[in-house]
Amino acid sequence: MQSNNKTVYSILFIIGTCHLLNDTLQAVVPAMFPILENSLGLTFTQIGLIAFTLNMVASVMQPFVGMYTDKRPMPYALPIGLGSSMFGMFGLALAPNFWAILASVLFIGLGSAVFHPEGSRVAYFAAGSRRGLAQSIYQVGGNSGQALAPVITALILVPLGQFGAIWFTFIAGLAVLFLIYIAKWYATQIDHSPVNVKARNGSGERDKRLSKAIKRALIVLVFIVFARSWYKNVISNFYAFYAIDRYGVTIAESQGYTFIFLLSGAVGTFLGGPFADHFGKRNVIIFSLLAAAPLALVMPFAGPVMAIFLLALLGVIIMSSFSVTVVYAQELIPGKIGTMSGLIVGLGFGMGAIGSVAVGSLIDFIGLTPTMMAAAFLPLLGLLTFLLPSDKNVREWYGG
Template structure:
């Protein structure tokens, strides 16, 4: 080993192991701003139903347009960025969301609302995989904690949706969305700062990187096991996303119908669910760092089963308590799933983030339209009883490779 390589090595090690907390907190704040913008869409459902006379199926289509654009594009953006990172795509993406918010505030018809949410979905699709890459780069050795800090911003933004409805959209109506152009502008400014740090970090990493060696022959058994594990993850994301979609998009109507609440009062239930989901997201990462990612995924889904099953049959007070517990437990695996997938396929940070987070949005999109149609067909109560069984799919998590196995695969493929 040359003297030059010896002197360069400590710089590289420090960059890789140091957790850059200020960047993590800023990207988490940007995630909050981005997802609070996205959360306006389902938050406006009761408003749009009343002002435009939209059906549950049409509301489902709006959610479908928003989430499907972001979910389909996220893996594409992540895959491209793995080959060629795009630091300044972050502020560009939020600019797209800003344009979507402007359109939403003035949209006169169902079709213009769809067009506006497509712009918002595109901005979200660009933000999420690159935001997750920033969290990964700033994580050091604490990847679970870093991903939790990043993801808790997004879940907190989603949790703001009921408050947005009660404090802004109910008194101001559809035009109240115009206030979120300010939110988008702030996010663009912060992400420009992040993009500058991102670019500098890439320069340091590229300078310190080792020369490429000849690739090893892939272990076919490991490759097949990885594909199997990814399929299992898809099923787990499906179960979690459909349940969260049912609660966040339609439980407000269920609470109004069953407990005879106003729109503002019903938003408290969704706020509690999403707020505790954000808390669960934060704690899930550090717990996974300590007890293992696979273990947290298993516990998260299966321990939610009895809670979701009894939720449709309790009174208004107990339902708030149950929603808080379900949100905390179920969402504790959200950031953990992302990190697990990133370590399952090393070197594909953007792709795996885009796949897992994008898939969550996509599954939620499909769930929105399917559940909306189901509610129109069989009613609110039968639908809520049916979706309560979804977390049982978590039993498939026992088939996932252990954390120790992932480490062994990574060593073998180096």
């Protein structure tokens, strides 16, 4: 058993790598949309249903997986989950029609839903006293995997077509091997973990006033995740179209804007954890949204070169709170590590899926430029962060 204060970096780097591999598998699905449109003659409605299925299954299931494993820890759920994704990738490479694609995506979504809350729990166990840094190492893997979508499209799927997805079954297999090792370590942590002692002791001794304060804080966190997820998806899904329309760039060149934002977002995800360990989680969450707000407001009026710098800054700043909100929620209810991880990360996926549909409809209704201008106000919802209890107050609630 590791010391409670010792950070187990080897485990963190392995689980972070597995997160990168898992989210790379997810990134393959939207990267394949142009390929599938050509090879199977899919309509945009069918493509939308595929994206919705992937995001909703991967998001809605996460809190339920977390709640179940909080009560009955299942270390080997991690390799089993990636096994489901591996099966889904194999089906995706060979699928002859829309329904086969949809079934394959369902398996990929289920694998992701199992992986995320359990992977976050492993990061929590391996964190020692550096929970912000640990969660950042874990989460930056996922953000890096998502950022690989434009590269995957250009290097693998364009030359190889739909069958090119078969190569990603090997990536999934590699992740399964890593996760078998992780599961063995994870199993040694469960019985003696102070987190599980808290979970078994329950929370019946909390008074009603404390319970109301926790509920209020969770509601605020939901709005923060909403603002960040919607704005992130506006940029990652629609800014390429804006760049084509406003700057006259090619489709390939427009992908560069998206890649810059996603890559800098991965950097921000990593930096946010160590900053939170030093300056406090609530302070980093406040900075993440409020510092991004003026940049977001200027963004629709920037030229093609200035936009690159603004996107890079925005990605770093707005995503710096991604891992931090997970740790904040975990410490808000310390006996529910999986549930809180599944809620915050799953909510991000779900909000993103709903946001993509809503923003797409708004673009059809009022146009691309007015929608980008309206979306620029989303980070201002970060003002709600001032309603969150401070890190010190949260520690005092649990005698810390």
